[in-house]
Amino acid sequence: MSLDANTSGLFPIAPTPFHPDGRLDEGSIDILVERYLAAGANGVTVLGIMGEAPKLEPDESLQIAARFIDRMGRLPVIIGVSAPGFAAMRSLARSVMDQGAAGVMIAPLPSLRTDDQITGYYRQAVEAIGTDIPFVIQDYPLTLTVQMTPKVIRQIIQENPSCVMLKHEDWPGLEKISALRGFQKDGSLRPISILTGNGGLFLDFEMERGVDGAMKGYAFPEMLGDVVRLQKAGKRDEAHNLFDAHLPLLRYEQQQGVGLAVRKYVLMRRGFIASDTQRKPAAALSAAARAEVDYLLARLALRDARARL
Amino acid sequence: MSLDANTSGLFPIAPTPFHPDGRLDEGSIDILVERYLAAGANGVTVLGIMGEAPKLEPDESLQIAARFIDRMGRLPVIIGVSAPGFAAMRSLARSVMDQGAAGVMIAPLPSLRTDDQITGYYRQAVEAIGTDIPFVIQDYPLTLTVQMTPKVIRQIIQENPSCVMLKHEDWPGLEKISALRGFQKDGSLRPISILTGNGGLFLDFEMERGVDGAMKGYAFPEMLGDVVRLQKAGKRDEAHNLFDAHLPLLRYEQQQGVGLAVRKYVLMRRGFIASDTQRKPAAALSAAARAEVDYLLARLALRDARARL
């Protein structure tokens, strides 16, 4: 299925499952996809920062993409193709589209600074991968150190017709969403899908500011999907109640570096993946941290149920 | 009152109140102190980043410090004296100690990178202000971009007997607390007070990892004080219940740049200060953001009450 400016809903960011010895665990991909579908996912995003993409060999990346595409059936799969050079980006992008991916996601190089450098980079990237591949802008200043103003994002979208989506991960970022939606209202920006990432710490209000859904790696994707649906149905208080029940854990996951360890641990405890192994370099979870997550999970079970009453 | 390695409890980080035209509002300092004392504060910290210190003229800094010191009575006042050069740091530090401050807080210069640069900087700072002034290390990588390992912090403490406290604001930072307390257990670090800042987003677990209290600017200081007390009394679940009730707003405040606008707005709504004016350069609060904060405050009132049942 293709990706376009109307794409919405829940797109989990998938981790890459490994066996305890570091080999790819393809069986866990199958289970992960099953669980995502059960949680109401409308698609999935693979090989993002959370997918440990830079730690994979090129053949592995293709193998992982193929497996997800196969298991997701007709649902769209977005593949992260960010790379230091355009040769590798083009190669990966063309290969995964041939495999059946719905589109690709491109983050800016961390060295980009000025508005012109950023817009120029996206022009070159599109020239490299080809104008026929739908792509997603990843706007993640906290990790990438690249700051894109709403005007810069608008320029990228207007200059590149194959841009169909913004993965919004600015922090703080609520005003940015309002500014972009305002551009659409005043006619200076064509329609664009905005899914929001950034750990989901502001999903409750991001929905109210006008995003189309969530693209996040939080280990309870069903909560993300439900908050999206509740907000779209105008059930504001219910959405906040459910969201707030998860906020203590969501917040705990939002620790730079150690966050992925927390997520993989929770996903493993929930049976989404067989092992929480990460490839090096990686931050491990201490015994104290694991106990804290266990405590949060115990509290969460009760509070999630109560919020859904 | 003096500051030492046994200092604990609640030290609110005070904002600097301004009149709508940008002049200092000293009357609001008096009210602010009253409210802090009513909230159970054990001291206060003034002229920190949240206090808009770099936007003040030297005379104003002294004026603000004097007012807080006077109103706090016998309770300790910590003054932020971070500066690009040691001449200004020394001048401010000596002046506020003469006024009756309990100690000073020193952040590292943002340009410091290696372990040796950081420890060398603190040696020079102590030489500049004098070895008789108790000081607090401010460890705030997210804003200052300086990363101090536990070993570096230990070295600063061991090399400088006048260091009595760490303001812990690393993010993530739970393991750092455990590492420092571990150093004390193995005898390689002398006792030191650790108060935790960083917006309070992890105060619940930071207490369990061994900090002595909170040094934060959250607009409900009484919650911070109560969580500290509950945790010290071993009432873990009660502490988390109260903390979680505030987490949606606490999280909202934790937006780089706009966070201070949120705090001043809430403090104004609560009657702690007369106006939420900031000096330029400053990020303003949009109408949408104000409405979001109002919504969170309405929910908070109910949930805080329920958590205290």
Place this chain on the structure above:
Amino acid sequence: MSLDANTSGLFPIAPTPFHPDGRLDEGSIDILVERYLAAGANGVTVLGIMGEAPKLEPDESLQIAARFIDRMGRLPVIIGVSAPGFAAMRSLARSVMDQGAAGVMIAPLPSLRTDDQITGYYRQAVEAIGTDIPFVIQDYPLTLTVQMTPKVIRQIIQENPSCVMLKHEDWPGLEKISALRGFQKDGSLRPISILTGNGGLFLDFEMERGVDGAMKGYAFPEMLGDVVRLQKAGKRDEAHNLFDAHLPLLRYEQQQGVGLAVRKYVLMRRGFIASDTQRKPAAALSAAARAEVDYLLARLALRDARARL
């Protein structure tokens, strides 16, 4: 004398002379000015990064500015007023203009990233200091980490009529000069003076690209002035010959951190200042480094003389 868009020639960046014990050495200011005038200076710039401005107390800054203004007579003195907040910037700017300064120099805050942030900052700065004070943009990415494109510089100039000069210190920066002069040719930019800094490492070609002169701290200001004059007179080879004779020392001075120590040492050896003392924090010169500078000075004497034959 006032500063305007026609200002040109040699503006040495003055160091701040200290006695060995760290006190200001005002007597050395008098000698320094004498030497600058003898070297053909058309003005001087004070309290820049090289002037150790952040290490001074506010009263000292005013004292230094006053002394330079007094001694320079009718020649223009530019005062660096960069500050973390606008209150201090305004206070210093108004004071030095009252003392008789010709204009002020403003560097962007290191935290500025996007084009809009940068142009917004200059609008706010001009609002703060007043629109009646001629000011110089300092564009120094290597130290300040702020990258301004030619378009951003053009916008600052067009939005702020009181902007009269660019201190160009981008590295590499030759194309930036050509771009700005191109904007003037195509009518999209009003005339502006461009003096070039950045240690002078590219002064030879910067003159050919269209700058109006040099604003640098190199310890042989007469060479800078002579290269400017030779290039303006169309004596290209002579200009390069003289410049190349100094390049080994010029290059040696261009070491981040230790560069100021080299300059003050050479200025002291040449009798421009009485002591090469810097205030802390400062990088010192090792015995080996001093010997290297001595060796370069010995070679320079011969080569400068030969280049002038």
Place this chain on the structure above:
Amino acid sequence: MSLDANTSGLFPIAPTPFHPDGRLDEGSIDILVERYLAAGANGVTVLGIMGEAPKLEPDESLQIAARFIDRMGRLPVIIGVSAPGFAAMRSLARSVMDQGAAGVMIAPLPSLRTDDQITGYYRQAVEAIGTDIPFVIQDYPLTLTVQMTPKVIRQIIQENPSCVMLKHEDWPGLEKISALRGFQKDGSLRPISILTGNGGLFLDFEMERGVDGAMKGYAFPEMLGDVVRLQKAGKRDEAHNLFDAHLPLLRYEQQQGVGLAVRKYVLMRRGFIASDTQRKPAAALSAAARAEVDYLLARLALRDARARL
């Protein structure tokens, strides 16, 4: 031939030659190697930052490495294997060693900050590639933003017996060389080869501080080799005379971003490679810049000859 702590002399950093359409130009590799050997090279370094390594596909990297190894005969070839993840690093390192490389070069990840992070990274890297592969530390703060103190470099060397060389590219860096050689004298550091990079802007004095040779990409490698030989022979003035003759061009090459364009242009003009094509993203050379380089080359011819008289 193997790489060890006694390796010395001239190791040019090779660019990767491309055809005008962006394909690899293997024929130019053959010519390049011939010229390097004629210039007195003792080895060569391939796939460094200057080699546009991040813009290559994995197969191309292996192809380039194989070609250089084949043509260099018994002389050592060092391959840059820096990568965001250890899987790709290990894969490339093992492959090129099988092909006959003499060793590999590893740069730290740009995100590393504290001393412990840096030393930990090298331990993990060595664990990944295997302890049997001789490796070179690349210390290049200006581009990589990672600052390693002499103590950190010593720790890496002492902890990893397979570390045989430091590529020194700190700026400023003269004191670092003296500090490391001092560690060897006081017995706290085992012998290590130090070759110096950083564009060669300080090669004259770096030799006097104790480096073993040059690992640089300057387009006149014969000058680098001759300066190394002259300094080793104690001919200080002759070394400086030759070096100074090249300094105007060397300085011109040292422009971040555009530097590689200058180098490839000069290498093309000298017949070392057939085309100066770079892969995107790349900074191009303007007509004005090309004319400036031509002017410098014309002057250089005369001055190099005179220095060798």
